[in-house]
Amino acid sequence: MVSASAVTQWQSLTATVNETKSPNTFLKVLLFGAHESFPTESIEIGLLTGDRAIAPFVQRDGEAIAVAGLGETFQTVGFPNISIKRPMTASELLFNRRPGSVVFPSGEQQLSAIESHIARDMKRMADLVSNAEEWLCAQALRGEISYSAADEHHFKVTYPKPGGHTLNTVATWATASTATPSIDFTAAKRLIANEHDIPTTHAIMSQEAATNFVKIAEVKTNLDNRRMLAGDLDLRRQFELSGAMFLGNYMGVDCWEYSRSVSVSGSSEALIRAGYVEFVSAVPQAENWLYYGAIADLEALEGRMFQGERFSKSWLKKDPSQRIVVVKSRPLPVMRRPGSVVSIDTTP
Numbered sequence: 299m300v301s302a303s304a305v306t307q308w309q310s311l312t313a314t315v316n317e318t319k320s321p322n323t324f325l326k327v328l329l330f331g332a333h334e335s336f337p338t339e340s341i342e343i344g345l346l347t348g349d350r351a352i353a354p355f356v357q358r359d360g361e362a363i364a365v366a367g368l369g370e371t372f373q374t375v376g377f378p379n380i381s382i383k384r385p386m387t388a389s390e391l392l393f394n395r396r397p398g399s400v401v402f403p404s405g406e407q408q409l410s411a412i413e414s415h416i417a418r419d420m421k422r423m424a425d426l427v428s429n430a431e432e433w434l435c436a437q438a439l440r441g442e443i444s445y446s447a448a449d450e451h452h453f454k455v456t457y458p459k460p461g462g463h464t465l466n467t468v469a470t471w472a473t474a475s476t477a478t479p480s481i482d483f484t485a486a487k488r489l490i491a492n493e494h495d496i497p498t499t500h501a502i503m504s505q506e507a508a509t510n511f512v513k514i515a516e517v518k519t520n521l522d523n524r525r526m527l528a529g530d531l532d533l534r535r536q537f538e539l540s541g542a543m544f545l546g547n548y549m550g551v552d553c554w555e556y557s558r559s560v561s562v563s564g565s566s567e568a569l570i571r572a573g574y575v576e577f578v579s580a581v582p583q584a585e586n587w588l589y590y591g592a593i594a595d596l597e598a599l600e601g602r603m604f605q606g607e608r609f610s611k612s613w614l615k616k617d618p619s620q621r622i623v624v625v626k627s628r629p630l631p632v633m634r635r636p637g638s639v640v641s642i643d644t645t646p
Contacts, residue, residue, distance in 0.1 A: 306416070306621065308597055308611035314420050315610045315625050320428030323409045324540040324556055325435040325569070328500065328580050330588040330631050335591050337605045338378045339628075345634050346494075346585065347371070375455045377591025377628035380430055384419050388619035416623065420610070423475065423625045427608060429560045431588070431629045436569040438631040439502075439576045439639050446563075457636040460493055466646035471510040476525065480516055483549045486577035486640040493637035499580045501553045504570040508545060508555035511575075521546040521553070551577070573645035584638040591628035 354363045411639040437443045441464070443455040466484070471477045487498040503511060510516055523546030534544055559568045570576060578584075592603035597611055612623040633639065 306608070306612045306623075311420065311612060311623065312598075312606070312608065312612035314417065315424050315427075315608045316606065317571055318424035320421075320425045321426070321540060322429050322432045322558060322560070324432070324537055324542040324554075324558075325439070325502075326428075326431055326588065326631075327540065329439075329578060329586045330435055332582075332586065333588045333590065333607065335592075335605045335607060336377075337603055339591050339594075340374055341589060341591070341630070342372055344634065345371050345373070347460070347637070373456075375630070376453070377589070377630045378430075378434065378443075378453065379447070379564065379591075380627045380629070381426055381624065382423055382426060382626075383622055383624040384423060385413070385615070386621045386623065387417065389396075392421075393403070416621075419623065420625075423610075423623070427625060427627050427629075430642055431627075432558075432569060433560050433562065433567070434629060435588075435631045435642045438633050439578070440571070441636060441639075443631070455630070457633045459639065460489075461543045463489055463493075463637060463639065464641045466643045470506060471514060471644040474510070474513040474515060477510070477514045479511060479514055480518070480549060482518075482575075482642055483551060483577075483646075486575075486642060487549070487551070489581055489640050490577065490638055494579070494583070494635050496579045496581055496583045496635075496638060498551055498640075500575050500578050501551050501554050502542075502549070502570055502576045502578065503545070503553065504568060504572050504574050505555060505557035506573045507570075507575050508543075508553075508557070510644065511553070512545060517548060521548050523547070535575060547637075551565060571641075573643055575642045575644055577579040577640040577642065579638040583635075585634035586638075587632045587634070589630045589632055591630065593626050593628060595626070 356363060366595070431549055434443055434445075438457060441457050441459045444453070446452045446473070459606060466475070467479070467482045468479050469476050471479060483501070486501075490496060490498045512521070523544070537554070538544065541556065542557040545553040547553065556570050559566045561567075590607045592605055593609045595604055596610065598604040598609060607629070608625060608627045610623065610625045612621055614621055
């Protein structure tokens with residue numbers, strides 16, 4: 299029989315919190331599916347800019363001309379730090395009855411109940427971390443990650459977009475008879491293609507933008523909500539389970555409504571700004587990564603830095619009797635090509 303100590307060891311808890319699947323992951327899965335963990339607390343990020351220079355010409359048998367590398371700017375940033383804990387009292391672990399449980403449980407049944415309770419609370423903690431990751435990803439689309447720690451310290455990471463990549467629609471989408479989203483879609487596709495030679499694949503809309511979008515006459519005529527390859531159906535279902543709603547394909551771009559919000563310091567905040575559409579390129583060439591910094595913990599790996607996405611451990615408090623469970627993570631979404639995103643306000 300598995301002992302309670304084995305279930306609460308950091309190796310078991312860390313495996314659980316890393317394997318738990320959470321609902322708020324649309325942006326993370328769509329744009330930041332590439333993950334990498336680092337053994338450091340900070341990282342130097344290189345941001346790539348567009349390059350339209352041509353190769354220089356030389357005379358026959360002439361010496362080759364040296365050329366510069368791809369335009370790149372660097373910044374060194376620290377990884378955001380997430381550390382949350384959940385105290386579990388002895389009474390809730392030992393005496394709280396679950397639906398369908400027996401009145402007088404055996405030792406093995408009691409251990410199983412404890413495992414279920416810990417797993418349920420670990421799921422809750424993993425969801426909180428996933429919500430934070432999704433919020434960071436949403437901020438990255440806007441060009442700046444800005445957050446405050448509990449001790450009032452403020453942190454900021456910028457991914458500056460090229461000029462013109464944040465703009466207003468030609469005509470507001472709120473007036474269906476005069477709106478011209480085809481012009482806005484063309485402008486976004488042109489900006490991304492001109493900057494990085496990559497396609498615009500998705501338009502992620504706020505609830506307000508999506509509501510207006512589907513009412514527009516030219517959208518009703520040209521929106522293809524059946525254009526989905528058989529191999530993409532499972533991915534579409536995964537996105538819909540993550541809170542996104544597929545609207546259809548318009549001008550070669552998959553359109554989604556993503557109306558989810560998260561609670562930040564007690565205030566509800568929409569992941570996609572009200573009235574906005576984020577045009578993105580979900581291709582490997584966009585070079586979007588979700589990086590994870592090292593977690594310092596003296597119990598893990600004999601005191602070395604823990605290199606991974608999430609770390610968890612627990613310990614007993616003697617009086618009052620409690621088991622404290624901690625989950626830590628240091629996620630940082632990185633957009634190495636900020637020009638692969640165009641943000642359009644549809645209600646100027």
